[in-house]
Amino acid sequence: MNAVVVYRSKYGSTKAYAEWISEELGCDIFEYKEIKIDDLLKYDTIIYGGGLYAEVINGVYLLTKNMDKLKGKKIAVYSTGITPLEYREYYDKLVIQKNFTPEMLEQIKVFNFMGKMILEELSLPHRTAIKALKALMKNKENPTEMEKLLITLCDASGDFTDRTAIKELIDYVKM
Ligand SMILES: Cc1cc2nc3c(=O)[nH]c(=O)nc-3n(C[C@H](O)[C@H](O)[C@H](O)COP(=O)(O)O)c2cc1C
CATH class of the missing domain: 1.10.287 (Helix Hairpins)
Incomplete structure (x- = not known):
């Protein structure tokens, strides 16, 4: 599989998940600031991770503003946040609505992981x-x-x- 993980992380939890995913898949891993959209075009599968800040997935616009270039790619996006479990069903939907259009969601599968805030x-x-x-x-x-x-x-x-x-x-x- 020709996959890549890109992450943007302020306090380390999104980075930890990116490292676990890259280890598990044996795939390339880049920090957001190391890479441009054109560098991602050689991969078939793109995994993007960002921490949640006021419901926005940090840096996800790297993908969402370039959907025309990403046609045909398999895309998974994960967020990390600290929303407690009892609110997750309600909240996860809100995050998805805030960050993606319905058309984007035909191509992007979204996952929400628990993060860290100390x-x-x-x-x-x-x-x-x-x-x-x-x-x-x-x-x-x-x-x-x-x-x-x-x-x-x-x-x-x-x-x-x-x-x-x-x-x-x-x-x-x-x-
Ligand atoms: C200013 C601020 C805003 C935040 N907003 C949210 C939020 O809207 N939803 C959420 O679940 N977590 C929120 N968090 C928690 C972060 O998403 C969480 O700490 C995440 O794991 C950070 O990932 P990173 O350190 O990899 O950037 C917020 C944290 C801060 C400091």
């Missing part, structure tokens, strides 16, 4: 953003489903990465 390790702007969001949500009297999710998300500090989660993606790529 408050003390965040950059100052990120830590400030999370704290501000938490303060804003704290005062909501009747939080909506999305607001409840955000409150839980702000509190979910920890490393939830799990190598076994890649199995479904690996099976899809080998299919």
Whole structure:
């Protein structure tokens, strides 16, 4: 199989998954900034991973703005995030809607893995953003489903990465 994994990772969890996937498939691996879209055209299968930041899959526009060049390729995209399990079904759909059009989804299969967020390790702007969001949500009297999710998300500090989660993606790529 002629596959490649490309990832963009700020704090390391998306990178860890990219390394596990590349090990499992024995395929090439590149960081987002090392590669241009034209470098990917020699591969039949492209796997892209990015962390979630305000529901956006970090860097995924590398693929989504170049779909015309990627016709005929098998594409798998994974995100990493810290949305708790009880919200995953609702949230995963939201992420898919926010990042892809229905036409893109005819070619792209999306996977969502648990990532890592350790408050003390965040950059100052990120830590400030999370704290501000938490303060804003704290005062909501009747939080909506999305607001409840955000409150839980702000509190979910920890490393939830799990190598076994890649199995479904690996099976899809080998299919
Ligand atoms: C400012 C900020 C915004 C975030 N937004 C989301 C989000 O919308 N959904 C989510 O599930 N996780 C969110 N996270 C958690 C990250 O997606 C998670 O830490 C991910 O594993 C980061 O991957 P990376 O370190 O490989 O970039 C956010 C984290 C930060 C710091």
